Amino acid sequence: MKTEVKICGLKTAEAVERAVALGASHVGFIFFPKSPRNIEPDDAGRLAARARGRAKIVAVTVDADNDGLDEIVSALDPDVLQLHGSETPERVLSIKALYGLPVMKALAVREASDLERIDPYLGIVDRFLLDAKPPAGSDLPGGNGISFDWRLLDALDGSVDYMLSGGLNAGNIADALALTGARAIDTSSGVESAPGIKDLTLMEAFFEAVRRAEA
Ligand SMILES: O=C(O)c1ccccc1NCC(=O)[C@H](O)[C@H](O)COP(=O)(O)O
Numbered sequence: 001m002k003t004e005v006k007i008c009g010l011k012t013a014e015a016v017e018r019a020v021a022l023g024a025s026h027v028g029f030i031f032f033p034k035s036p037r038n039i040e041p042d043d044a045g046r047l048a049a050r051a052r053g054r055a056k057i058v059a060v061t062v063d064a065d066n067d068g069l070d071e072i073v074s075a076l077d078p079d080v081l082q083l084h085g086s087e088t089p090e091r092v093l094s095i096k097a098l099y100g101l102p103v104m105k106a107l108a109v110r111e112a113s114d115l116e117r118i119d120p121y122l123g124i125v126d127r128f129l130l131d132a133k134p135p136a137g138s139d140l141p142g143g144n145g146i147s148f149d150w151r152l153l154d155a156l157d158g159s160v161d162y163m164l165s166g167g168l169n170a171g172n173i174a175d176a177l178a179l180t181g182a183r184a185i186d187t188s189s190g191v192e193s194a195p196g197i198k199d200l201t202l203m204e205a206f207f208e209a210v211r212r213a214e215a
Contacts, residue, residue: 056080079102147166190206
């Protein structure tokens with residue numbers, strides 16, 4: 001089966017077009033001012049128009065309040081809300097009731113016990129994004145280009161729908177897929193030449209590596 005691929009942190013028309021042409025199932029836009037990938041909602045809306053109907057449009061937010069979410073949802077009209085902060089299950093329920101959109105909840109993983117944080121969200125979120133825990137002192141809850149030990153996912157119940165994330169690139173994606181059997185993956189730094197700068201050659205290499213691993 002074809003692996004779903006989310007390319008996150010897009011900021012240019014060229015990168016959006018190439019991601020979709022290469023077969024991205026999801027394109028992600030980051031709304032977090034401290035991130036080198038941060039984008040204004042109106043700019044993201046214009047870029048997303050190029051992908052609409054061809055890839056799912058994902059709004060990535062971090063503990064956003066309702067005013068912030070209103071602005072993002074009305075400018076971007078996303079297909080999915082990725083919640084990448086400390087949103088509680090109650091907050092996720094309230095966001096789902098407000099916007100009626102599927103929610104992908106990001107959870108940070110470093111050790112086996114981190115997977116226990118999945119349980120309270122079961123039946124509430126539509127999918128999990130399992131990302132590496134940020135290094136100490138990082139300003140960013142995501143987009144740090146580091147991986148977690150994928151073997152931890154051996155313990156995961158097979159019914160949990162997740163996207164594998166964290167430090168994925170053309171050089172490690174085959175191992176990541178072989179070890180986890182993930183059906184959906186996400187990358188950002190792994191297809192960048194510098195923080196926030198997507199590299200079309202690295203993007204091509206990433207998709208090539210995914211397709212090779214699927215064959
Ligand atoms: O990418 C960011 O700068 C970012 C900032 C704040 C919250 C989330 C962020 N990224 C979310 C993503 O979905 C990234 O693709 C994910 O963390 C993986 O990033 P990377 O390890 O760089 O591939």
